[in-house]
Amino acid sequence: MNFFPYGFSKDEVYEFLGNVKDLEFFAFVIGPLAMLNILVHGLYEFVFDYPKNQRAEHSLTPLVAKLIKTSKRVMTFLHVILFLNGISHFFNVGWVVTILWYPMWITLYFIKISTEMYTIVISLFSISRYFLHYSLAQPSTELTQPAVKSGMSLVSAWMFLKDLVLFVWLIVVFETKNNGQITTISDYYYGIHLCFQLFLYMSASLQLPIICGSGNRVEPSHAEKLIYHQTVGIALSKLILILVLFYLGSRGINSDVLKLIFISADLLVVSIVVQISEVLGRKGVVQAARREEVEMGSEM
Template identity: 55%
Template structure:
């Protein structure tokens, strides 16, 4: 069963939600993540009150992701609040106006989250081969490299969604509803591939993180930040996926669990990025060094 009804209008969507079994489990997963995002975002803004200092201490990839996700997530929260108030005051015309911008903003965050997972996974995998290579070259997160990665991978994500969405429209027009399961299977399978790439990248970091030998070329702070985010997001997914499989075994609606599996990245990735930056902020590192004193 498709989680989003054909037409994607407000009335059809709400009517469809009324027929979905076990929909409350979606709220059980998403609402705590919303609360965690608000806390992490507020802490991040408080810790990094000087944007110029923040941007100089982060990779271009993190800066681009922070700027895009924070602005869009703020817009989504404002649109959701306005949508709730419009429904409370029975302003149907305003609800219709806010409907599509809210979903478009969420989709852009989703594309950026998928792009971010793929890019940091590729950087982390490349670090593994660099670490054990004989030449020991340095992996530089240059501005041009980041821009190229963002453009290429974001374009592939959008192209993938457009192909599957157009395929879905054709299937619904010719009324071959059984093909919908195949389309959704392809979509969830591609999304699972991103997670496997992430797990591989995080797994390859374990021997490096646990190694006691000192590398000939120490990674920069910006590179360490990327690798830390890779492991943190992977650990979160390792908790999420078995939990969803357990609920599926208990008979919870697989459409709801699939929607959770796909949509949590909208909040999980920004939370992990902000937490990693708070824990590895330059002021904290300098304070720790001053407390230790000269060796």
């Protein structure tokens, strides 16, 4: 069973999903994560109620802060679409469901790209900071705004190119009716996603000595600590998810459903961990902003 219904229309997808074995386990895992994400997002907006100019810049300077802010807005938009979609299904308003169908998938794809991009960027940042942390590097060797911008541009371009190549390959396979290649395409896709996770785990393992204070030459800033905690938190959350999926797999659950859960959970796990870490680190954000104001005032 492969999750590539040809045509991708609403009726074809619904018909396709109706024949997928053990699909209810997808709802059992993703449903609670989706509800938790909504609650955490509401808590995040409630906690960060102070003026915008007092919000500390995110660790990788304003570029990543803008990425996170945009992703949260898109996630909010997705929540609205899903709510309207659910209401339309409940009241059997088919034309609304049809109108929302493609915007929903486009929004999901944007969240997927931004999630993968953020994961790779913080992994690269964590690895670079690890080597700087245990070296005698001068401040001039630290990441600059243009370097971060170039890195994010390369990562985003690679993400789009990767998905475009796989999508074109999929279209060619369907047009030539070479359905045996569909499994190969899905294996490539899952393999690339698994490489992202291994990269994240490697960067998270490098942060543990820094978080524990081993060999500190310079005290990391609050923003850097936030990235360290996010990297480790995302890695641990995904590790727990993997253990759950291994357990379900040992019970004979459809492996394609487990793969779909593994891919889809990324859209929620990263968002949940990032927002929780920022809520828990709110005190440090405020203190950092106040220190900057005091330093600027003393210079004047």
